[in-house]
Amino acid sequence: MHLFLLLILQATAAVGQVDPAHCRYALGMEDGRIKDDDITASSHWYETTGPQYARLNREEGDGAWCPEGQLEPSDSQYLQVDLGRLTFLTVVGTQGRYARNSGNEFARAYRLNYSRDGLxxxxxxxxxxNAVMEGNKNAYASVINDLHPPIITRYIRLIPVTRVSTTVCMRVELYGCPWEDGLISYSSPEGQPMNPPGYPIASFNDSTYDGAHERRRLFGGMGQLTDGVIGLDDFLQTRQYHVWPGYDYLGWRNDSLGTQGYVEMEFVFDRRRNFTSMKVHSNNMFSRGVKIFSSVSCWFKPRLIAGWEVESVAFKTVLDDRNPSARYVTVPLNRRTAKSIRCRFYFADIWMMFSEISFQSEDTVLPTPMTLGSTSPPITEESTMLTTPKTANPSTSEPPDDGNTPILIGCLVTIILLLVIIIxxxxxxxxVCKVLEKAPRRILDEEVTVRLSSCSDTIILQTPPVPPRSGHAPTGLANTDPHYERVFLLDPQYQNPAVLRNKLPELSQSAEASALLLGNPLYDLLLLTSCHMTSGWLRACGGGYAEPDVTQCTPHQCFHSNAPHYAETDIVRLQGVTGSNMYAVPALTVDSLTRKDISAAEFPRQHLIFREKLGEGQFGEVHLCEAEGLPEFLGEGSPLPDRDGRSVLVAVKQLRADATSQARNDFLKEIKIMSRLNDPNIIRLLCVCVSSDPLCMVTEYMENGDLNMFLSQREIESTLTHANNIPSVSLSDLLHMSVQISSGMKYLASLNFVHRDLATRNCLLDRRLTIKIADFGMSRNLYSSDYYRIQGRAVLPIRWMAWESILLGKFTTASDVWAFGVTLWEIFTLCKEQPYSLLSDEQVIENTGEFFRNQGRQIFLYGPPLCPPSLFELMMRCWSRDLADRPTFEGLYQALRPHVNQ
Structure with missing residues (x-):
């Protein structure tokens, strides 16, 4: 019985830390999940402009919420929304009052106030x-503002701001996700500054803390420890722009806290919970005196007015003096029940730094024996109801009441039956999965079959129906739960995502049922286009990965071949053993590769000094290292700049010791591929360390990092940027970058190499704006949102991939040309936006089906404002549906080169 109860309780464990990059779901203003009673305002002009009409993209009433009278600069009118529960709020979208072209009122700016308790x-x-956010510039276009930092709140107020007396109206949508931790405040000592020799001063204060600061302590609020931003391995580097070193961490120095040798923190929650564990993201750069905590002790308080329980939970960590990577430390809390937790984290070195703390708990509150300290109030009947059963004096006790025993037995029998059914x-x-692997499946009324992917790749989707929007009938593709509809918000030139979705054809009932069974968006697309996308059909109707011709093949021919679809062949090898993408080089075989085939020189691995982990894959990692004496080691003709004997930055791909023999062989193949590359705009393999394990390859790296990060931190050159000393680039610079990328890709194409992951994140930049195309952007967590993960397979850069690569697994130089067009688009938007930012990953895949069908309904990227019309026309040619219509890299280089000299 206890085992069954334990299984039930374990199934209710809450999910861990929120990821702000993915926590971007509409919370229900537009679709009505937030009820009218939960939307209030300080005032409204008419009943038809009341707060209930402040819903984005809706036109009920007079089209928006409008506060009464003219808004003055000193006014504080507000629209208030009750989200119903604690929410991690990441994005706010606003519109003005359009009212079917009869209104023209909007808020040019606004502020936000928020509350977790309504008080x-x-x-x-x-x-x-800065407290004021930019609002709208007209009455119809929506303006999206990302909240940096995000807010943990239940109540939110939008307060329009104006400089002159005017009338304002607003429509609103809020985006985020539920805050499952239940944490409503934490208290700790203030962070402290560090002045390391040879490095800039770093400040480790909690700069976004929204509570009180008194006597060098923080209490009553939350800040950077709950903003979802994980600190980097090097605590002096940050994930944010225009902030000071050390920004991502809250840190303390041991000797500044007296002789106690620990940091004490207190956490308060929304209600009593059964805590299973605490996760603390801690820095471990021991070379600079920073380590994870040596041990932690936690005490528990069942109610805020009670005393702390005497019995604590203690946990001793395993210190790591070999790997300086920051990491999560999971502290088991043994299912202790509490509403408040106090923890003491003990120092292991001079400094201790945290970037995130999260808690995992179970919904069901279990009774736990409590030994209260002397400060606790007497235990009352009410406080014992959820802890221990009431007992009376034995001499006056009544016989136990067994009236509930049959009910209890019935409940246990029901639970056992349910578990048997689940098993x-x-x-x-x-x-069924094994049967499906061995035999074709009948899908349509005709005898049409297809080989499915393995059981490990299937996901059962359970999405409850959503009420349709006013005025829109539900469709097969639109009938998804808004809680799980990823929001990519930016450019207003895109249409409404729901409208885009409605443009795509509906699934048939049988196809929709099969798609839900499989739960794989790629297979949804395969069903959506019947048999037109499978390699089995292609081989039955012409063989290989030839361009499909739907007029020369029947559905019966389509699936009778047992050839696997692309996810089981070419595309699974897209990601290499270290997480970087693998160049496609069909002429190279793996079987005969040995260390004797490696022409690169052996470099002494002791001269490689670790600086940062750039990324990782299944069997290896990519590190940023300093290589001492590398230019002298390489000798005359070295591609590295003269550093006067100083060490240079290099990227080191390292194979893990537990790698399989196939992974080792793939790693050697990658070395052989890299050794053949010799071009000014391609990353070079410099040397290797393969005489002993772990196997390493050393490639170039540039101090300015990747092009995506470089451009996103800059504005286009103007008199304003010069006057305010804002980092900028000129249009000539952007064209020069484009020419260099086309030159490097022209070289790869001449060798019949296919890159398969061309994007600005894979282009490195030096101080002279020289670009070198690299291959390890796929492994970096910084760009994880640019990739779509197929469970059990690989990650795919679908927003950069040609339609034939997504649907057919066909990677060619022509598909690299498609990706080059998207890379050009990134460059001329200064990497401020993700491609197809208003489409979810699944909608991007659906859009590729429109490219395949070629019925004029496919959605293209818009023309960037900085882009000359002739250059945008070149981008559009790169995205031609037919491979033969796309330009070659030689043609692209010749077309772009004259623009640089203009």
Missing amino acids: LWKSWRNRLG FLILWCQY
């Missing part, structure tokens, strides 16, 4: 301390 209100400010369903699912 104490706080003012939101961005990471630079039976799991075994049946496994059996």
Whole structure:
């Protein structure tokens, strides 16, 4: 019985830390999940401009919420939304009052106030301390503002701001996700500054803390420890722009806290919870005196007015003096029940630094024995109801009441039956999956079959129906849960995502059922276009990966071939053993590769000094290192600049010791591929360390990092940027970058090499704006949102991939040309936006189906404002549906080169 109860309780464990990059779901203003009663305002002009009409993209009433009278600069009119529960709020979208072209009122700016309990209100400010956000410029276009930092709140107020007396109206949508931790405040000592020799001064204060600061302590609020931003391995580097070194961490120096040798923190939650664990993201750069905590002790308080329980939970960490990477440390809390937790983190070195703390708990509150300290109040009948059963004096006790025993037995029997049914369903699912692997499946009324991917790749989707928007009938593709509809928000030139979705054809009922069974968006697309996208059909109707001709093949021919679809062949090898993408070089075989085939020189591995982990894959990692004496080692003709004997930065791909023999062989193949590359605009293999394990390859790296990061931190050159000393680039610079990338890709194409992941994140830049095309952007967590993960397979850069690469697994130089067009688009938007930012990953895949069908309904990227019309026309040619219509890299280079000299 206890085992069954334990299984039930374990199934309710809450999910861990929120990821701000993915926590961008509409919370229900537009679709009505937020009810009218939950939307209030300080005033409204008419009943038809009341707060209930402040819904984005809706036109009910007079089209928006409008506060009463003319808004003055000193006014504080507000629209208030009750989200119903604690929410991690990341994005706010606003519109003005359009009212079917009869209104023209909007808020040019606004502020945000928020509250977690409805009583104490706080003012939101961005990471630079600004409280006012840019609003709308007209009455119809929506303006999206990302909240940096995000807000943890239940109540939110939007307060329009104006400089002159005017009428304002607003429509609103809020985006985020539920805050499952339940944490409503934490208290700790203030962070402290560090002045390391040879490095800039770093400040480790909690700069976004929204509570009180008194006597060098923080209490009553939350800040950087709950903003979802994980600190980097090097605590002096940050994930944010225009901030000071050390910004991502809250840190303390041991000797500044007296002789106690620990940091004490207190955490308060929204209600009593059964805590299973605490996750603390801690820095471990021991070479600079920073280590994870040596041990931690936690005490628990069941109610805020009670005393701390005497019995604590202690946990001793395993210190690591070999790997300086920052990491999560998971502290088990043994299912202790509490509403408040106090923890003491003990120093292991001079400094201790945290960037995130999260808690995992179970919904069901279990009774736990409590030994209260002397400060606790007497235990009352009410406080014992959830802890221990009441007992009376034995001499006056009544016989126990067994009236509930049959009910209890019935409940236990029901639970046992449910578990038996679940186990039976799991075994049946496994059996069905095995059958599906061995035999074709009948999908349509005709005898049409297709080989499915393996059981490990299937996901069962359970999305409850959503009420349709007003005025829109639900469709097969639109009938998804808004809670799980990823929002990519930016350019207003895109149409409404729901409208885009409605432009795509509906699934048939049978196809939709099969798609839900499989749960794989790529297979959804395969069903959506019947048999037109499978390699089995292609081989039956012409063989290989030839261009499909739907007029020369029947559905019966389509699936009778047992050739696997692309996910089981070419595309699975897109990601190499270290997480970087693998160049496609069909002429190279793996079987005969040995260390004797490696022409690169052996470099002494002791001269490689670790600086930062750039990324990782299944069997290896990519590190940023300093290589001492490398220019002298390479000798005359070295591609490295003269550093006067100083060490240079290099990227080191390292194979893990637990790598399989196939992974080792793939790694050697990658070395052989890299050794053949010799071009000024391609990253070079410099040397290797393969005489002993772990195997390493050393490639070039540039101090200015990748092009995506470089451009996103700059504006286009103007008199304003010169006057304010803002980092900028000129149009000539952008064209020069484009020419260099086309030159490097022209070289790869001449060798019949296919890159397969061309993007600005894979282009490195030196101080002279020289670009070198690299291959390890796929492994970096910084760009994880640029990739779509197929469970159990690989990650795919679908927003850069040609339609034939997504649907057919066909990677060629022509598909690299498609990616080059998207890379050009990135460059001329200064990397401020993700391609197809208003489409979810699944909608991007659906859009590729429109490219395949070629019925004029496909959605293209818009023309960037900085882009000359002739250059945008070149981009559009790169995205031609037919491979033969796309330009070659030689042609692209010749077309772009004259623009540089203009």
